[in-house]
């Protein structure tokens with residue numbers, strides 16, 4: 495498969511890229527690194543990327559920042575970091591990318607444990623991750639041409655056996671599941 499991996503240079507991306515490259519062609523993308531540049535907070539940048547790369551079978555997103563801090567320190571501006579980059583960024587990736595992906599292709603987004611089991615100082619991640627999961631559940635009902643969508647919701651990556659993380663992304667990309675939130679290690 496031809497796989498677009500957004501955030502390939504991040505902690506998760508660096509684990510996934512070599513693992514997926516054993517069986518697939520990987521096109522890496524990131525804000526400042528990779529084969530192609532993309533800023534998920536900018537719809538034009540997303541559209542440009544899909545115009546440039548043709549015939550993508552699977553789009554995996556392991557990118558997006560969120561503010562970390564307590565409730566008292568949180569304000570609209572800080573909340574918007576995660577909303578614009580991680581939540582709307584991944585949603586826009588699907589809204590735009592659905593027009594370009596090959597028939598029977600797939601989107602695999604990344605949310606995180608804080609959606610279900612938040613700990614203090616992670617309100618922004620809780621909201622953003624929950625939104626991603628809800629989007630995946632709803633969008634999976636409507637994507638056309640056999641295109642599937644799932645979310646991987648990992649616990650802290652340094653606490654996860656690497657193979658469990660790889661298996662979760664593989665299950666979404668190579669399997670037949672649609673509309674699933676795969677919780678890894680919690």
Ligand SMILES: NC(=O)c1ccc[n+]([C@@H]2O[C@H](COP(=O)([O-])OP(=O)(O)OC[C@H]3O[C@@H](n4cnc5c(N)ncnc54)[C@H](OP(=O)(O)O)[C@@H]3O)[C@@H](O)[C@H]2O)c1
Pocket residue numbers: 500501502503504505506507523524525526527528532533534535556557558559560579580583604605606607647648649650651652
């Ligand atoms: N690491 C964990 O323990 C963990 C656990 C659960 C969920 N998650 C989630 O998984 C995702 C990836 O985590 P990570 O730890 O691998 O992140 P990371 O190490 O911070 O790397 C993020 C990657 O995303 C890219 N990126 C950031 N903002 C972007 C934007 N606006 N547009 C395009 N690319 C952007 C960066 O690209 P450049 O390097 O090219 O600038 C970077 O390669 C995040 O959404 C995170 O919340 C992580």
